[in-house]
Amino acid sequence: MTISSLLRPAAALLLALPLLMASPAQAQRRKKIPAPAAAANALAAELPDSVALRKLYDEALLRGQSYDNLNYLCNSIGPRLSGSPQAQRAVEWGRLTLEKMGLDRVYLQEVMVPHWVRGQKERGEIISERGKRLEAAVCALGGSVGTKGKLRAGVVEVRSLDELRQLPDAAVRGKFVFFNRPFNDALIEPGQAYGAAGDQRRAGPAEAGRRGAVGALVRSLTSARDNFPHTGSTVYQAGAPPVPAAALSTEAADELSQLLKADAKLSFELEMSCQTLPDEKSYNVVGEIRGAKFPAEIITVGGHLDSWDLAQGAHDDGTGVVQSLEVLRLLKASGLRPARTVRAVLFMNEENGARGAAKYAKLAQQAQETHVAALESDGGGFTPRGFTIEGASPEVQAKVRAWAPLLRPYHVDGLSVGHAGTDIEPLLKAVTPKALFGFDGDSQRYFDLHHTAADTFDKVHRRELELGGGGMAALVYLLSKYGL
Amino acid sequence: MTISSLLRPAAALLLALPLLMASPAQAQRRKKIPAPAAAANALAAELPDSVALRKLYDEALLRGQSYDNLNYLCNSIGPRLSGSPQAQRAVEWGRLTLEKMGLDRVYLQEVMVPHWVRGQKERGEIISERGKRLEAAVCALGGSVGTKGKLRAGVVEVRSLDELRQLPDAAVRGKFVFFNRPFNDALIEPGQAYGAAGDQRRAGPAEAGRRGAVGALVRSLTSARDNFPHTGSTVYQAGAPPVPAAALSTEAADELSQLLKADAKLSFELEMSCQTLPDEKSYNVVGEIRGAKFPAEIITVGGHLDSWDLAQGAHDDGTGVVQSLEVLRLLKASGLRPARTVRAVLFMNEENGARGAAKYAKLAQQAQETHVAALESDGGGFTPRGFTIEGASPEVQAKVRAWAPLLRPYHVDGLSVGHAGTDIEPLLKAVTPKALFGFDGDSQRYFDLHHTAADTFDKVHRRELELGGGGMAALVYLLSKYGL
Numbered sequence: 001m002t003i004s005s006l007l008r009p010a011a012a013l014l015l016a017l018p019l020l021m022a023s024p025a026q027a028q029r030r031k032k033i034p035a036p037a038a039a040a041n042a043l044a045a046e047l048p049d050s051v052a053l054r055k056l057y058d059e060a061l062l063r064g065q066s067y068d069n070l071n072y073l074c075n076s077i078g079p080r081l082s083g084s085p086q087a088q089r090a091v092e093w094g095r096l097t098l099e100k101m102g103l104d105r106v107y108l109q110e111v112m113v114p115h116w117v118r119g120q121k122e123r124g125e126i127i128s129e130r131g132k133r134l135e136a137a138v139c140a141l142g143g144s145v146g147t148k149g150k151l152r153a154g155v156v157e158v159r160s161l162d163e164l165r166q167l168p169d170a171a172v173r174g175k176f177v178f179f180n181r182p183f184n185d186a187l188i189e190p191g192q193a194y195g196a197a198g199d200q201r202r203a204g205p206a207e208a209g210r211r212g213a214v215g216a217l218v219r220s221l222t223s224a225r226d227n228f229p230h231t232g233s234t235v236y237q238a239g240a241p242p243v244p245a246a247a248l249s250t251e252a253a254d255e256l257s258q259l260l261k262a263d264a265k266l267s268f269e270l271e272m273s274c275q276t277l278p279d280e281k282s283y284n285v286v287g288e289i290r291g292a293k294f295p296a297e298i299i300t301v302g303g304h305l306d307s308w309d310l311a312q313g314a315h316d317d318g319t320g321v322v323q324s325l326e327v328l329r330l331l332k333a334s335g336l337r338p339a340r341t342v343r344a345v346l347f348m349n350e351e352n353g354a355r356g357a358a359k360y361a362k363l364a365q366q367a368q369e370t371h372v373a374a375l376e377s378d379g380g381g382f383t384p385r386g387f388t389i390e391g392a393s394p395e396v397q398a399k400v401r402a403w404a405p406l407l408r409p410y411h412v413d414g415l416s417v418g419h420a421g422t423d424i425e426p427l428l429k430a431v432t433p434k435a436l437f438g439f440d441g442d443s444q445r446y447f448d449l450h451h452t453a454a455d456t457f458d459k460v461h462r463r464e465l466e467l468g469g470g471g472m473a474a475l476v477y478l479l480s481k482y483g484l
Numbered sequence: 485m486t487i488s489s490l491l492r493p494a495a496a497l498l499l500a501l502p503l504l505m506a507s508p509a510q511a512q513r514r515k516k517i518p519a520p521a522a523a524a525n526a527l528a529a530e531l532p533d534s535v536a537l538r539k540l541y542d543e544a545l546l547r548g549q550s551y552d553n554l555n556y557l558c559n560s561i562g563p564r565l566s567g568s569p570q571a572q573r574a575v576e577w578g579r580l581t582l583e584k585m586g587l588d589r590v591y592l593q594e595v596m597v598p599h600w601v602r603g604q605k606e607r608g609e610i611i612s613e614r615g616k617r618l619e620a621a622v623c624a625l626g627g628s629v630g631t632k633g634k635l636r637a638g639v640v641e642v643r644s645l646d647e648l649r650q651l652p653d654a655a656v657r658g659k660f661v662f663f664n665r666p667f668n669d670a671l672i673e674p675g676q677a678y679g680a681a682g683d684q685r686r687a688g689p690a691e692a693g694r695r696g697a698v699g700a701l702v703r704s705l706t707s708a709r710d711n712f713p714h715t716g717s718t719v720y721q722a723g724a725p726p727v728p729a730a731a732l733s734t735e736a737a738d739e740l741s742q743l744l745k746a747d748a749k750l751s752f753e754l755e756m757s758c759q760t761l762p763d764e765k766s767y768n769v770v771g772e773i774r775g776a777k778f779p780a781e782i783i784t785v786g787g788h789l790d791s792w793d794l795a796q797g798a799h800d801d802g803t804g805v806v807q808s809l810e811v812l813r814l815l816k817a818s819g820l821r822p823a824r825t826v827r828a829v830l831f832m833n834e835e836n837g838a839r840g841a842a843k844y845a846k847l848a849q850q851a852q853e854t855h856v857a858a859l860e861s862d863g864g865g866f867t868p869r870g871f872t873i874e875g876a877s878p879e880v881q882a883k884v885r886a887w888a889p890l891l892r893p894y895h896v897d898g899l900s901v902g903h904a905g906t907d908i909e910p911l912l913k914a915v916t917p918k919a920l921f922g923f924d925g926d927s928q929r930y931f932d933l934h935h936t937a938a939d940t941f942d943k944v945h946r947r948e949l950e951l952g953g954g955g956m957a958a959l960v961y962l963l964s965k966y967g968l
Contacts, residue, residue: 062669444945
């Protein structure tokens, strides 16, 4: 692309949009522009919505703190699986960060969480009938039992739980069941492919155990073809013996599948020292700005503080955490005191239990709180394109769609009916909000990283992240001003 | 994000979309699914549009070749500035690739192109008044004259050409003019920030020369703060002495600016051995599928084969090249013979002269060809969101907007009036097509890489790239079927 093209008349329409900045921006990351003095709240209430949204975005893009916060969460705290010391450090960091913002209220909600640990040993090998060994990239699935030493057995490959159910017992007993259905790459949304392949990881090992297998190997849930195994929760069935369950990288899965075709008698050796320890005490972290007009009406915005243990949980869900913090900061720094109460919640234990989510909903119900809406960011911190909406009546959907012209200049006007988020979903039954929203960003790269050692800070782009915080703040501002 | 959430009822609507694939995809990159036998052309003409588009996307996502083609172009050919041996290799590769596709016609269009070479020496140093030296990351701007040895002079910093014009001669004469206006980060579209800052690179050095400066230093055109200098064309004025012009990385620019505040008498030493050699013969590469019903009506789809010399020109514009090739391949492999002629053009010399663009338009005019529309991809190969449209009447715009429901399932229904592309723009006057289109994708990461050594193959994401080719093919298919 050349510049000259952009200076021609045809470009004028593209250039006409948000040029409210009088002087050229000096927004280098390390030399932040000093913020203008926050306008008086009374004045802010009178601002046209388009101006209010532009203020939020200026703050996000010129002085945004999501990226720096994420850097700390990823590089100074790191992986933070529920029950781990790092999860506890993340709770403390979250509380301190909220306290420094001068909010109306910051508090913790105690919750007991599962405490699963991966342990030191984690290794897989394909062993040919003749004894030749080939290492395979594996990781234990979250919640798996360990192998108690080395576990060696033959392998039976299936593409689905149905296919497993149709196998005779003799074909399964004493073996590893190898679930190897890949992502359907024809789907446009990787999240759909994840949903369609995910039963293998979630329910496959339990079914394998029920059928007498000694373990389960599951193809990693991704379109990428590389050597990163993807962890994630597996759930055992009551009454069926829990068997060790591991993810194979897609390269290892392809290799195992190919070798099986030539050598059906090969075996797999798995060693994993993972185990489940007693539950630990942990917390949701909550901060709120009290509504100026309707303080009893609550809008929740959140992400989850826990992550898997293999990497930094940058996109899953560090980005959702820092964006939720940023929504409060943007409102304050822009002098836009919300009419309704806005509450940021950093949920604990989304990845392997969602106990923080259950606790938040339960406490809200017990306190008979009035919840207008909730917004969750848990799909990665990539370029935003809008929101999903769940549990909303046609009238409420229409009300939200009417805001599209305000959101369009920022490319966050997309609104599709769909799942909003695991952490806010329990609110639907508990306190019947008018709508749940999910932050919806570009997700083509998300499942390359998801639950792997590659989900690190360097995969997050500063502007993409800050644009997401801006878009979330814009929606929350409109929700807080108009209700639903 | 957990899977269980995606399996709940609320997700059903999200999952309902394109599930035409009967069996789970086996689309590992290296094990391509065999394509179904191409439907008879007669049959294809009867296909509902939604089915035709789904066929194009299935082909792109399950058996796409854009990524492999780009790998070759980037890693086996590499940088390909006009006039270079690699540009010539790219021409040969483009021709061979088109010939292997079994098109109706493949040919070259000869064009003489500028031949600028960077040379071996390229170095910049900031020298304090006391003689302390600090290396600064620089690169010559494309088209710059060399320094003929080391060029040392004081530095005067400005933020704009206007600011330079207002300086007294004495403040400029014998110095380097340092253009240091950053990107306006408040703008949502990085392309707008590029357009707004770009006069410094394009016209700044000429203005500096006219005012008696000995050289020009230009802050790199990016929001990123790193140590990559960004090259790109600068244009000298007739009658003003051409002075050496270099880009500084944003880190070097910030450093120089800060040091100047403390030490206004510091100097800068620049050594560059770049030069302009005599023009070279080169080519546009053209391949076409003749229209089944209206062969005389032409739809052009293109990208540019040349790149800057610092890196592989992956996103600028290898992605546009391979996507344009892919449009033809997708149509053929899906058995969708277009009603109108579809022509892929790999333009030469977009970066520093656009002579290939001028030649293509001139030949079209001379041959009195009928051009319905043209589509260019030259903004990076990231996740698509739609198209820009240029030079179209309100009626034509309305016709295109009516296709939005067909394009929406693939997130390519965005249509905004704006610049379509440098290589197709000359067609507007030459052969008055009804509309020009620009492929419009996410661009937040584009100017981190643009014209730098970082614009390499590994920055391109397979699915993002193939989705772009699918979207371009979808638009071209509709244009070819319905005209404008």
